[in-house]
Amino acid sequence: xxxxxEEDNVEYSDSFxxxxxxxxxxxxxxxxxxxxxxxxxxxxxxxxxxxxxxSNRLVCITSGGTTVPLERRCVRYIDNFSSGNRGAxxxxxxxxxxxxxxxxxxQGSVQPFCRHLPDDPLLACFKxxxxxxxxCSEYSSVVENAVRGHYLAMREGKLLKVQFTTLFEYLQIxxxxxxxxxxxxxxxxxxxxxxxxxxxxxxxxxxxxxxxSDSGSLAMKLAPVPKMLALLRNHWSPLAFCVSFKLETDKDxxxxxxxxxxxxxxxxxxxxxxxxxxxxxxxxxxxxGEIALEKGKRYPDVEVPLxxxxxxxxxxxxxxSQPHSK
Amino acid sequence: xxxxxEEDNVEYSDSFxxxxxxxxxxxxxxxxxxxxxxxxxxxxxxxxxxxxxxSNRLVCITSGGTTVPLERRCVRYIDNFSSGNRGAxxxxxxxxxxxxxxxxxxQGSVQPFCRHLPDDPLLACFKxxxxxxxxCSEYSSVVENAVRGHYLAMREGKLLKVQFTTLFEYLQIxxxxxxxxxxxxxxxxxxxxxxxxxxxxxxxxxxxxxxxSDSGSLAMKLAPVPKMLALLRNHWSPLAFCVSFKLETDKDxxxxxxxxxxxxxxxxxxxxxxxxxxxxxxxxxxxxGEIALEKGKRYPDVEVPLxxxxxxxxxxxxxxSQPHSK
Numbered sequence: 001x002x003x004x005x006e007e008d009n010v011e012y013s014d015s016f017x018x019x020x021x022x023x024x025x026x027x028x029x030x031x032x033x034x035x036x037x038x039x040x041x042x043x044x045x046x047x048x049x050x051x052x053x054x055s056n057r058l059v060c061i062t063s064g065g066t067t068v069p070l071e072r073r074c075v076r077y078i079d080n081f082s083s084g085n086r087g088a089x090x091x092x093x094x095x096x097x098x099x100x101x102x103x104x105x106x107q108g109s110v111q112p113f114c115r116h117l118p119d120d121p122l123l124a125c126f127k128x129x130x131x132x133x134x135x136c137s138e139y140s141s142v143v144e145n146a147v148r149g150h151y152l153a154m155r156e157g158k159l160l161k162v163q164f165t166t167l168f169e170y171l172q173i174x175x176x177x178x179x180x181x182x183x184x185x186x187x188x189x190x191x192x193x194x195x196x197x198x199x200x201x202x203x204x205x206x207x208x209x210x211x212x213s214d215s216g217s218l219a220m221k222l223a224p225v226p227k228m229l230a231l232l233r234n235h236w237s238p239l240a241f242c243v244s245f246k247l248e249t250d251k252d253x254x255x256x257x258x259x260x261x262x263x264x265x266x267x268x269x270x271x272x273x274x275x276x277x278x279x280x281x282x283x284x285x286x287x288x289g290e291i292a293l294e295k296g297k298r299y300p301d302v303e304v305p306l307x308x309x310x311x312x313x314x315x316x317x318x319x320x321s322q323p324h325s326k
Numbered sequence: 327x328x329x330x331x332e333e334d335n336v337e338y339s340d341s342f343x344x345x346x347x348x349x350x351x352x353x354x355x356x357x358x359x360x361x362x363x364x365x366x367x368x369x370x371x372x373x374x375x376x377x378x379x380x381s382n383r384l385v386c387i388t389s390g391g392t393t394v395p396l397e398r399r400c401v402r403y404i405d406n407f408s409s410g411n412r413g414a415x416x417x418x419x420x421x422x423x424x425x426x427x428x429x430x431x432x433q434g435s436v437q438p439f440c441r442h443l444p445d446d447p448l449l450a451c452f453k454x455x456x457x458x459x460x461x462c463s464e465y466s467s468v469v470e471n472a473v474r475g476h477y478l479a480m481r482e483g484k485l486l487k488v489q490f491t492t493l494f495e496y497l498q499i500x501x502x503x504x505x506x507x508x509x510x511x512x513x514x515x516x517x518x519x520x521x522x523x524x525x526x527x528x529x530x531x532x533x534x535x536x537x538x539s540d541s542g543s544l545a546m547k548l549a550p551v552p553k554m555l556a557l558l559r560n561h562w563s564p565l566a567f568c569v570s571f572k573l574e575t576d577k578d579x580x581x582x583x584x585x586x587x588x589x590x591x592x593x594x595x596x597x598x599x600x601x602x603x604x605x606x607x608x609x610x611x612x613x614x615g616e617i618a619l620e621k622g623k624r625y626p627d628v629e630v631p632l633x634x635x636x637x638x639x640x641x642x643x644x645x646x647s648q649p650h651s652k
Contacts, residue, residue: 127477
């Protein structure tokens with residue numbers, strides 16, 4: 001598979017990271033991630049063989065949108081719309097299929113097992129009952145399922161949740177995760193469903209204080225974000241199975257852009273989705289062609305056939321990488 | 327008190343509203359607001375006299391940041407940072423003082439009675455217990471207080487919650503609320519703590535589809551938002567007691583801007599707060615001068631002395647408006 005390599009991008013990325021504001025709690029995030037990855041790769045091979053299909057695999061799922069601060073002491077920022085539903089649903093189905101999951105998500109975005117809750121579930125679903133509180137009857141099962149599903153995944157040690165808000169945080173944490181997962185070789189997967197900004201204001205050209213609005217209209221110039229998919233594939237985790245997402249509102253350019261992203265960055269699969277139909281239907285663009293996957297009447301979510309399809313693709317990918325298969 | 331009047335602003339605002347995307351559920355929002363205001367003004371005068379000081383007053387508290395879409399089928403938008411803590415805390419204290427409250431808040435911002443909860447309170451604070459779930463012991467009192475406080479305020483009919491996301495929604499709903507509250511005369515208060523965009527992309531000049539990033543950097547030009555404080559004071563609810571907020575990161579320009587806003591728009595009070603110290607200290611700028619209010623060791627929140635100060639100011643404002651006081 002041809003791999004996109006661009007010296008300029010590497011250099012541009014270096015300067016992005018060098019000038020980014022330092023990640024808060026960088027050491028503790030790195031330690032948590034490394035511990036989690038080590039536990040996933042330490043599974044005794046008997047456990048690997050005997051349990052579910054994908055029990056020796058780890059997927060990093062990114063979810064939600066990144067923000068781009070417009071001021072250093074940030075009052076205003078550009079945000080990318082994404083509820084995080086895709087990432088939350090996919091996390092549930094990857095866990096079900098036996099994967100361990102690093103859920104790298106935007107703070108406040110939809111959480112796994114919580115997709116069917118109303119806004120403000122605590123206030124919406126509970127009422128006082130004597131000295132304590134209890135779920136209102138119409139919400140009791142959805143609330144109990146959320147708490148139970150999440151609790152079990154955490155207790156089994158199969159789910160690590162890490163949160164970001166800004167583009168700077170997202171890319172720095174993704175790099176930490178990717179370098180840690182590199183040791184898992186072909187058993188690692190990246191499932192990059194987050195809506196990442198294409199443009200940003202470089203930290204060193206950013207104004208310190210709130211932009212003043214006295215002088216009428218506001219003109220802004222944003223710089224392109226370095227192409228991180230290329231870094232991930234070529235430098236951070238070159239053996240991992242990589243899935244990226246393209247969201248467009250204009251279906252005429254969607255497939256063109258998805259194909260181009262697959263080729264340019266050497267993605268194993270690009271999931272193309274259109275804003276208005278993204279919950280019903282996606283098209284997966286691979287080296288072998290394109291396949292439409294639909295929720296239809298058969299599945300509760302389009303993520304069921306999508307996760308299943310990618311799991312099978314990764315199985316082939318792992319098999320093809322083993323010496324005896326050649 | 328001198329009132330700012332600007333023909334150009336009225337005309338500019340008319341074109342803002344004329345070109346804004348229509349508010350979804352406009353009729354049901356208007357009906358809910360009008361019913362709530364009518365109930366507040368229908369209190370028998372005996373109830374007014376006998377209950378708490380401010381029982382015949384209604385305050386509209388705005389809270390959280392507005393978004394400015396950059397595309398019509400919105401993928402990207404500019405957002406104003408605001409957790410909504412100020413608005414949520416103030417709502418609790420205005421309710422306690424006897425006011426009825428319309429809490430006009432950004433979807434997902436901090437809710438009254440919920441300021442002390444962790445992120446994702448349902449997942450963070452509950453665990454399975456047999457067939458059901460229960461709060462973890464370390465969180466049980468904070469969770470129970472939140473549910474109980476909110477439940478009682480709603481049951482007493484003293485709190486109406488209305489949510490917005492975009493600048494267009496915010497301003498359209500504020501207009502509905504202000505026109506409805508106009509009938510309450512001097513007993514109405516506006517407490518405008520929301521972080522409202524100063525700039526926007528006019529709907530009719532907005533691109534339909536996601537902005538494409540192929541061509542390197544991105545240049546954007548934003549137009550100023552019409553001065554809605556002037557419309558509120560002069561046209562929508564001219565008798566109401568009006569409090570606006572100024573947030574700056576640079577303290578040198580903060581007071582200057584707060585004073586100028588008070589004069590320009592005829593606010594009764596402008597609350598000046600600096601980003602880094604806003605939870606500890608505010609300066610209230612009024613016609614009579616400036617006063618610093620601090621949380622110190624005496625109060626759990628700086629909103630306690632702030633609400634108390636404004637309540638007393640409004641009492642004087644109501645008394646001064648009555649014929650026998652002249």
